[in-house]
Amino acid sequence: MNPNYLDFEQPIAELEAKIRELQLMDDDQGLDIDEEIERLRNKSMDLTRSIFSNLGAWQVNQLARHPQRPYLADYLERVFTDFRELHGDRAFGDDPAIIGGMARLDGLPVMVIGQQKGRDTKEKIRRNFGMPRPEGYRKAKRLMELAEKFGLPVLTFIDTPGAYPGIDAEARGQSEAIARNLYVMAELETPIIVTVIGEGGSGGALAIGVGDHVMMLQYSTYSVISPEGCASILYKSAAKAPEAAESLGITAGRLKELGLVDEVIPEPCGGAHRDVPAMASSLKASLKKAVLAQIDRPTQALLERRYERLMSYGEYTER
Amino acid sequence: MSWLDKLIPSRIRTESTGKRGVPEGLWVKCDGCDAVLYREELRRNLEVCPKCGHHMRIAVRARLDAFLDPTGREELFTDISPVDMLKFRDQKKYRDRISASQKKTGEKDALVVMRGSTDGVPVIAAAFNFAFMGGSMGSVVGEKFVRAVEAAIQNRCALVVFTASGGARMQEALFSLMQMAKTSAALTRLSKKQLPFIVVLTDPTMGGVSASLAMLGDVQIAEPNALIGFAGPRVIEQTVRETLPEGFQRSEFLLEHGAIDMIVPRDELPQTVALLVANLQKKDLPRETNRAAP
Numbered sequence: 271m272n273p274n275y276l277d278f279e280q281p282i283a284e285l286e287a288k289i290r291e292l293q294l295m296d297d298d299q300g301l302d303i304d305e306e307i308e309r310l311r312n313k314s315m316d317l318t319r320s321i322f323s324n325l326g327a328w329q330v331n332q333l334a335r336h337p338q339r340p341y342l343a344d345y346l347e348r349v350f351t352d353f354r355e356l357h358g359d360r361a362f363g364d365d366p367a368i369i370g371g372m373a374r375l376d377g378l379p380v381m382v383i384g385q386q387k388g389r390d391t392k393e394k395i396r397r398n399f400g401m402p403r404p405e406g407y408r409k410a411k412r413l414m415e416l417a418e419k420f421g422l423p424v425l426t427f428i429d430t431p432g433a434y435p436g437i438d439a440e441a442r443g444q445s446e447a448i449a450r451n452l453y454v455m456a457e458l459e460t461p462i463i464v465t466v467i468g469e470g471g472s473g474g475a476l477a478i479g480v481g482d483h484v485m486m487l488q489y490s491t492y493s494v495i496s497p498e499g500c501a502s503i504l505y506k507s508a509a510k511a512p513e514a515a516e517s518l519g520i521t522a523g524r525l526k527e528l529g530l531v532d533e534v535i536p537e538p539c540g541g542a543h544r545d546v547p548a549m550a551s552s553l554k555a556s557l558k559k560a561v562l563a564q565i566d567r568p569t570q571a572l573l574e575r576r577y578e579r580l581m582s583y584g585e586y587t588e589r
Numbered sequence: 590m591s592w593l594d595k596l597i598p599s600r601i602r603t604e605s606t607g608k609r610g611v612p613e614g615l616w617v618k619c620d621g622c623d624a625v626l627y628r629e630e631l632r633r634n635l636e637v638c639p640k641c642g643h644h645m646r647i648a649v650r651a652r653l654d655a656f657l658d659p660t661g662r663e664e665l666f667t668d669i670s671p672v673d674m675l676k677f678r679d680q681k682k683y684r685d686r687i688s689a690s691q692k693k694t695g696e697k698d699a700l701v702v703m704r705g706s707t708d709g710v711p712v713i714a715a716a717f718n719f720a721f722m723g724g725s726m727g728s729v730v731g732e733k734f735v736r737a738v739e740a741a742i743q744n745r746c747a748l749v750v751f752t753a754s755g756g757a758r759m760q761e762a763l764f765s766l767m768q769m770a771k772t773s774a775a776l777t778r779l780s781k782k783q784l785p786f787i788v789v790l791t792d793p794t795m796g797g798v799s800a801s802l803a804m805l806g807d808v809q810i811a812e813p814n815a816l817i818g819f820a821g822p823r824v825i826e827q828t829v830r831e832t833l834p835e836g837f838q839r840s841e842f843l844l845e846h847g848a849i850d851m852i853v854p855r856d857e858l859p860q861t862v863a864l865l866v867a868n869l870q871k872k873d874l875p876r877e878t879n880r881a882a883p
Contacts, residue, residue: 433800433819433820434828435819435820435824435825435828436820436825436828436829437825437829437831437833437834437837439819439820440818440819440820440825440837440838441842441846442846443804443846443847443848444800444818444819444820445799445800445803445804445817445818445819446804446848448800448801448819449769449773449799449800449801449802449803449804449805450804450805452769452770452773452774452800452801453773453774453776453777453805455770456770456773456774456777457774457777472757472766472797473757473766473769473796473797473800473801473819476766476767476769476770477800479770480770480774492763493762493763493766494757494759494761494762494763494765494766494797495757495759500679500759503759504679504680504759504760505679505680506680513679514679517675517677517678517679517762518759518762518763519675519762519763520762520763525763528675528763528764530763530764530767576774577774580767580770580771580774581735581771581774581775583728583731583764583767583768583770583771584727584728584729584731584732584764584767584768584771585672585674585728585761585764586669586670586671586672586728586729586732587669587670587671587672588668588669588670589668589670
């Protein structure tokens with residue numbers, strides 16, 4: 271099994287391996303098999319399109335966690351210019367699981383905040399797999415308030431399995447840190463644009479996820495609990511995670527239907543990691559459009575609209 | 590039935606399942622000190638062990654009954670009921686879980702809101718019902734909480750919430766996560782009107798409820814020895830692969846770490862809350878605490 275491909279992508283991996291084999295033969299023996307290679311390439315594209323046109327929630331969940339999926343740092347250099355990172359919560363420490371700083375979006379100064387997973391083992395550990403501690407959320411809050419003070423739009427990027435469930439995190443008030451951010455974001459006097467770029471893991475995601483326009487990349491997920499967590503509680507078996515994923519409706523398309531997400535940004539064929547530059551450029555286009563739509567609203571109207579959106583969440587009857 | 594029971598002819602078989610001797614529920618054992626307590630006495634003592642002071646969980650209506658003054662009470666927003674908009678099903682359908690909980694508790698969902706006064710001070714009181722699907726917060730709890738905030742604004746009085754919840758209601762998926770944002774946002778309006786929000790954390794207060802409205806009080810009170818935290822102890826143990834320290838995530842631990850203002854025993858809650866609210870609203874001290882010291 272090719273580790274660069276997920277289980278449901280293995281037929282594509284096999285075709286790609288065949289293509290590579292033929293290319294090597296071509297080099298070695300000078301035989302003309304270009305036509306065959308071209309045929310296989312087309313076949314591979316068609317196969318990718320057909321597999322990806324019909325993904326289940328669990329498969330999307332695997333893509334959202336793909337080890338090669340672009341993280342915030344990969345977009346920082348492609349979407350923005352002049353990014354300067356700002357560190358620390360001014361009370362306890364600096365949490366590498368959350369990156370924050372100022373940058374320019376096509377010349378416009380903005381505040382960028384988001385979780386960062388690590389690419390290699392060493393960085394994964396340093397960034398705690400993108401699971402923030404309270405000081406991470408408090409850094410995010412500090413930077414949001416800085417942006418508010420100087421009127422910069424806040425762009426947040428969600429990519430976390432969840433807030434870190436650790437002894438130290440609990441002792442320093444993980445709950446309070448998340449709750450405080452929800453409160454502050456509800457009345458922050460500057461536009462907030464939220465984009466889920468990978469995993470949207472529960473309260474740890476929402477803690478930077480209250481805003482005026484919420485977008486999701488096509489193969490990202492957003493959920494109140496991980497499919498594994500839900501399965502082990504409600505189905506009494508973590509192996510039922512694929513079923514739980516389906517029930518929870520964690521995909522961008524489903525959440526857009528339900529009115530909980532405003533925009534789905536399409537990904538390149540095969541997922542964001544197959545063509546990062548293309549993904550970055552469509553992300554940038556959507557961000558620009560979203561900022562421009564919010565930036566001219568008078569503050570009071572902006573806050574009123576945000577509040578009404580929050581109040582509209584939920585389904586119940588009165589009888 | 591064991592294989593041995595099956596061998597005995599039914600005529601001479603005695604029912605081993607029906608308990609004999611002491612009628613069910615007349616006596617209970619204290620979780621704290623193992624003392625055997627008379628059920629009625631425990632109820633009169635607000636489910637607090639008279640021997641060791643251990644606070645057991647108290648039913649939602651008994652809680653509000655003990656907290657609010659007997660006269661001038663009114664329950665609010667009783668019509669709001671849950672719907673299964675996602676047709677969620679795990680081992681059971683969500684609709685069936687709702688019906689079963691409604692039947693068991695006689696409540697529509699997991700939050701009860703009342704207008705009244707405590708020790709003479711007018712308040713809106715909202716209390717989570719842990720017996721209803723673990724006090725989980727879905728759309729109904731979120732909406733009722735928001736309306737409780739609005740009622741406090743309308744009545745120009747404080748809002749007091751008693752939390753007891755496992756967190757967000759999974760069966761409402763992302764709708765339940767959004768209740769965290771919704772309830773927290775509503776509290777910004779209460780603050781703008783300078784009306785106090787008092788949180789009483791009771792056992793247990795976890796997950797999405799703890800990471801939203803439960804930690805946003807102007808004053809944070811906890812009952813003794815309540816489990817309060819974001820992640821559950823089992824999840825933490827599995828993550829860090831260590832045994833958790835004694836008393837971890839209990840009220841006393843939170844007080845020590847600066848997360849709450851005070852720990853107050855159940856029977857002292859009315860006087861304490863009344864005093865806090867009267868101070869914050871710059872009103873005369875309530876009648877109970879106004880008495881001269883003996």
